[in-house]
Amino acid sequence: MDISRKTDYALRMLAALVRDPSGVVSVRTAARENGVPYSFARSIQHDLAVAGIVENARGANGGMRLSVDPRQTTLLTLVEAVQGPVAISCCSNPAGDGEPCPKRPTCHFSPVWCNAELLLRAFFSSVTLHELVCEGRSPLFRGTFEVVGDEEARAAARLDRADAPGTPSVPEGDARA
Incomplete structure (x- = not known):
């Protein structure tokens, strides 16, 4: 079994969400801080949203936020x-x-x-x-x-x-x- 690059990047982006006190991180910020190409990060965000792991937060301070409890999500x-x-x-x-x-x-x-x-x-x-x-x-x-x-x-x-x-x-x- 191989952990794909996409999975590795997704986990890094999710870690950024867990660490951020506001719980909301822009895709651009998550991509930049984790060395993920922005277009790939957008694709990952979309897949995580479809899977119900994250949701989109709109507005001036928008981005993505976890829609699952990190204490319960394995x-x-x-x-x-x-x-x-x-x-x-x-x-x-x-x-x-x-x-x-x-x-x-x-x-x-x-x-x-x-x-x-x-x-x-x-x-x-x-x-x-x-x-x-x-x-x-x-x-x-x-x-x-x-x-x-x-x-x-x-x-x-x-x-x-x-x-x-x-x-x-x-x-x-x-x-x-």
Whole structure:
């Protein structure tokens, strides 16, 4: 999985909104302060507005403002709002058609990719925008890994997905679990 340049820029622009005491930042200012080309910043602002992350503030001191609570909005939510579902392989949904890869049941590597995706989603969902920007906190994985049989790995991938559709399970010891 690659974090796109667009996502990187969007996160920087959102951080500027969280840091600004007024809560409103012009797109031009956010672009300039974060090294984002202005035309690209306008496109990002539009996409963030469509996703419901920001809203436009009109007037002399207009710009954009957050329309979500940064204390409740996870990094996973923001990344997926900009670049779509966090996925590291085509195993779970290769063409975006809702159907997993037909080779998944017999593939030796599918459990690895699917479980890695679950870990990445849990990692991104374990921290909020406020924690990252205002508190200077970042997630740190301190768990361990073990090699298990294919069936156990497949079962774990299915169980984690079934626990909370759309919400990744969080590694043991996380306060949000």
